[in-house]
Amino acid sequence: MATRDDIAKLAGVSSATVSRVINHKDNVSDELREKVLAAVRELDYRPNINAKGLKTNKTYRIAYIIPDVTNPYYTEIYKGINEYAFSQGYSTLLFQPTAETWYETFFNNPVDGLILAIDLSTPLKQLLRTIKIPVVHQTLYKPDNDPKEFKYKTVSHDIESAVLKIIQLLHGAKHTKIALITKKGENHDMLLKSYIKAMKKYNLPYDAHQIVSYESENYNYFPGYESMIRLIKNRPDVTAVIANNDLTAIGAMSAAAAYGFCIPRDFSFIGINDSVAARYSNPSLSCVKLYKYQQGNISGRMLLDMIADKEVASVEFETEFVLRKSTQGITK
Amino acid sequence: MATRDDIAKLAGVSSATVSRVINHKDNVSDELREKVLAAVRELDYRPNINAKGLKTNKTYRIAYIIPDVTNPYYTEIYKGINEYAFSQGYSTLLFQPTAETWYETFFNNPVDGLILAIDLSTPLKQLLRTIKIPVVHQTLYKPDNDPKEFKYKTVSHDIESAVLKIIQLLHGAKHTKIALITKKGENHDMLLKSYIKAMKKYNLPYDAHQIVSYESENYNYFPGYESMIRLIKNRPDVTAVIANNDLTAIGAMSAAAAYGFCIPRDFSFIGINDSVAARYSNPSLSCVKLYKYQQGNISGRMLLDMIADKEVASVEFETEFVLRKSTQGITK
């Protein structure tokens, strides 16, 4: 591979000038710039990113930290992040760290900033306090208080309004026994709160069996399947099920079908996310649409602005209800 | 962040000795080794990967090039790659390049080797001829001839035997009109060939309408949905459908259901891959199981061995048929 010195020699300039041209500094005469660019083309020169990073103390990489690479929810967001980051000369690494590999991964792959789709755990906070790189946090909900020790902004969806809308629609369609399937954890306790708030608002009764909380590493079909079985055992009289995730809802539908129930006659299902899978499930799944690509794109933009020390504000997306075939009585 | 010099000073040794300890060279006395390790612990020292890469001309990164990050097929393989690579101090980048971004992505993110899940196109070959980094190619099929200009090995699945098995099973279950949905392209022409070979072997008739080839950037639900509609229009008498991919099969089932058909009474479906989605579709999907995690893990091992100049041989995996509810008459 050609180095910067080869270019300098071929173009008959100093290597400093080559650097200036490569990095689009404006203080270079047109004549020299042309010579340099010609040499770059001729030798198909590409800067050595290790050398550049060593000097500038930047990595030109950001990381997207997710709980499950095989869940398309995150990889759709990743597309949005990567597209923006790429346009700015940044690469986006995708990590699914476990508790044990987290530190190792992080230090083997230094990055200039982090986009998190996982909870901000205590050890993680500790780490970030030391490292001090900016963080964009993708949550379902706007958290109450932001950490102050490092740059931190959030990108969330307005799930509270979404849940209110769902329960309003179900209520309007004469559903009164509405269940919730959700994952345990900080982020999802908020979903539970929104559910309770909305149920109360419409004077709908709910008890502990109506709320199925699962513990799982990821948000996939299986916990939905298992949760639905629990629900069928405990509360077969329920008529509508809200799931914290599309795949979880599809898993739940799969359990209902396996137990001989007919959807949506016996149970209506509503998912949160609107992934491609929702369109092709049988029956197709009604859901709250989250703007994944957009969320990713804006997260990338925010993080790169934070890295560049620009002022950045947290963002909350509105959601939309998408009516398909898994719900009985809702006509929208 | 602490540098190597800080460690050397604290441990009272030269920086060369620190390097030797960090890189597990054996020619260091236990006494100095202990001192260095203590200093490393005390300062929470992490080597600067840019400096290391600059010196060794390595990046300690490999890339996995896939056509669609949102397809869990590839991300399951990715897990297998990443786990092995990580254990060896390597990171795995995930790229979904388009024709326009391919070069840019590649040069902004130099890597020590490539695992390809895309066709080996002419411009890509050109690039690899210049760069000369080793390549592990994940194909459905063992290709006839390997490129010679760079290190190249393949990891494939024995799809020919798999298709033969499927058609034998369908034939045994009295299916005679068997259709194939597949993507256009080098890799998939081989699937077509296997289909034809097997159909001939069992003396089963087939015509052009029975073979639906779609053109698409990815392997997802949608092309399956559309292909099935074409099939229903042209050959409603078909009783079994083989799809080149699970999600494509689920998309096809979704179309059949939308047109009022009952599965598997009217159509039997068989997918290739056995992703998680296959277990939770309605009905659950019978399919050929591909060993994704294992394929990834071995690909990673092969690539790292090739990078280390060890001898490496191409690998072909056997497949397995998984019986679920989408097929009529097969009892296995």
Add this chain to the structure above:
DNA sequence: CTGAAAGCGCTTACAG
């Protein structure tokens, strides 16, 4: 607008 020079944090022959 341009160049000579120092230095980023490592590794590795070389000498002892």
Add this chain to the structure above:
DNA sequence: CTGAAAGCGCTTACAG
């Protein structure tokens, strides 16, 4: 077994 020193390919104040 250990250290001094050169050098990987860049960037960037500094001087002119």
